[in-house]
Amino acid sequence: LFTDDCYDEIAKNWNKQSVVKALCIHVAHDCNLRCKYCFANHGAYQSPKGMMNADIACKALDEYANKYHKIKEVKFFGGEPLMNTTTIEAVCKHTYSLYAEGVLKKLPRFKVITNGTILNDKVLELIDKYGLNIVFSIDGPPEVHNMARVFVNGEATFNVIRNNFNELKKRTLGAQPCSIEVTYSNAH
Numbered sequence: 001l002f003t004d005d006c007y008d009e010i011a012k013n014w015n016k017q018s019v020v021k022a023l024c025i026h027v028a029h030d031c032n033l034r035c036k037y038c039f040a041n042h043g044a045y046q047s048p049k050g051m052m053n054a055d056i057a058c059k060a061l062d063e064y065a066n067k068y069h070k071i072k073e074v075k076f077f078g079g080e081p082l083m084n085t086t087t088i089e090a091v092c093k094h095t096y097s098l099y100a101e102g103v104l105k106k107l108p109r110f111k112v113i114t115n116g117t118i119l120n121d122k123v124l125e126l127i128d129k130y131g132l133n134i135v136f137s138i139d140g141p142p143e144v145h146n147m148a149r150v151f152v153n154g155e156a157t158f159n160v161i162r163n164n165f166n167e168l169k170k171r172t173l174g175a176q177p178c179s180i181e182v183t184y185s186n187a188h
Contacts, residue, residue, distance in 0.1 A: 018068060019068060020070065025052070026045075027057060027081045028080055029078070029079055032115075032151065033080070033152070037185075061098070071104065073111055074092075074109070074110050074111070076112045080117070081114060082118040082123055085123060088112070095108065111133040111178070112133070114137065116138065116157075116164050134176050135181055136180050142159070146158050
């Protein structure tokens with residue numbers, strides 16, 4: 001919370017900050033869902049649909065790593081970020097390189113904010129290799145969730161997400177998903 005009393009001091013010292021709490025990289029400007037309330041144009045945010053290429057994502061990481069040397073968390077966001085595991089993997093690998101070179105003083109945590117509909121061998125490999133923390137986004141019980149969160153073809157998503165949630169929990173011995181985000185609405 002910024003007040004008139006402290007804002008000038010914070011702004012004056014902003015460039016002296018040595019830690020980025022979270023670097024959010026929007027790796028997927030597309031989504032495999034067509035949620036009824038989506039404000040993000042199904043992940044595109046009023047820009048062309050597509051996937052961020054690995055070079056651009058790694059350059060963004062370089063910008064912050066070279067300036068701050070400490071990034072607590074790298075978040076992968078979208079649309080649906082797990083539609084772009086190639087770029088996620090490249091950023092994770094590049095982060096490890098920056099740490100090995102001493103550019104980053106500590107390895108950040110990696111976090112993926114996902115709709116929970118994609119859980120495949122590649123995603124599981126990235127979780128194992130880089131310790132990705134998975135955050136599932138869900139809207140509550142099936143009757144509420146399925147009112148708004150549907151696949152492109154209009155099919156409900158709750159059962160797919162529940163099955164992936166349970167599979168991930170089983171595969172990681174309860175360590176994943178690390179959290180759940182819920183959109184609460186008057187439908188509840």
